[in-house]
Amino acid sequence: MDTPDLTGIRIIHRAMRGDLHRLLTLAEDLDAGRQRADAARAAAIARFTEDICAAIHHHHTREDEAVWPVIQRSAGAAVDLTDLSDDHSELDPLLDRVRLAARAFTSGRDGISELEATVRTLSEHLDEHIEEEERRIFPIIEQYVSAVDWKALEKSLQSGNVRFELAWVDQYADPDEMAHIRKIAGPILGLLLTLVRPGHRRRRRLIFGS
Incomplete structure (x- = not known):
């Protein structure tokens, strides 16, 4: 049985964690008055x-x-996903709180502390959950799940926000990972990244200043 290719999910995990870290640093700076956000920047954030x-x-x-x-x-009996599923059940209430805080922030600076x-x-x-998932579950996937099954599953993990996910790949894939993905995807990936990159960079500059 061929080993599943976990490159894609590793990049997405890294991107989710990395963008939350960057967002937290920005929120800290805004709350402390080290940075400011006008209406356009607040809406973009x-x-x-x-x-x-x-x-x-x-x-x-x-x-x-x-x-x-x-x-x-x-x-089968080689895996127990109970605690990871329990972690997932805690995520949606957290996500709802973040969304509400982000919306409140657009109405004025007072909302930045909650954000x-x-x-x-x-x-x-998420840091704790992903570290545990990659430590415990990735070896199980590589040992027991077929490459064909994993490829089908990987497609189901794609959110449909293609531009956002391509921007994540462009930003968070290391050179070896990018070369690997390009080899699999072919020339179309380079074309798509070229189309997505300018808008993504403008958005990042507005939000993060770089």
Whole structure:
């Protein structure tokens, strides 16, 4: 049995964690007065936060509905996903709190403290969850799940926000990973990244200043 290629999910995990870390640092700076946000920047921050939350929600929901059943069927008694599923059940209330805080922030600076607090809680929870998932479950996937099954599952993890996910790949894939993905995807990936990159960079400059 060929070994599943976990490159894609590793990049997405890294991107979710990395963007939450960057968002938390920004919220801390705004709350402390080290940076300021006019209406346009505040709206961009809120929309960016919503996009991250939507991607995280889709990812963990598809793991529960599609990925976990295949792992359990393939690995049997070799895997217990109970605690990871419990972690997932805690995510949606956290995501809802972050969304509400982001929307409140657009109405004035007073909302930044709540956004900072909720993003910190979500980021810490997701860091711990992903570290545990990659440590315990990735070796199980590689040992028991077929490459064909994993490829089908990986497609189900894609959120449908293609531009956002391509921007994540462009930003968070290391050179070896990018070369690997380009080899699999072919020339179309380079074309898509070229189309997505300018808008993504403008958005990042507005939100993060770089």
